[in-house]
Amino acid sequence: MSAGPVTTASVGDMITTRENAYRLRISATDHVRNGYRWRVRTVHPDGRITAAHVGSGRLVTLPADYVTTRTTLGYASTIDAARV
Secondary structure (H helix, E strand, O other): OOOOOOOOOEEEEEEEOOOOEEEEEEOOOOOEEEOOOEEEEOOOOOOOEEEEOOOOOEEEOHHHHHHHEEEEHHHHHOOOOOOO
């Protein structure tokens, strides 16, 4: 049984978050939001990703389950989503 295509992010890739995550803070007043773009800094062996927010440079470590279900690679965005 196939689970579908596997998409893998690497250091330097652009990713986009696809769901608000209030528990994942990037500052005192901001959190991971739907449509935010990030540059991958580290891909951890357990599937977590540490990424820098495009624009502010703030770092966040996204849990593996969030990465696999709620992020897309930057080049995989639709034209409408890329405008965010």
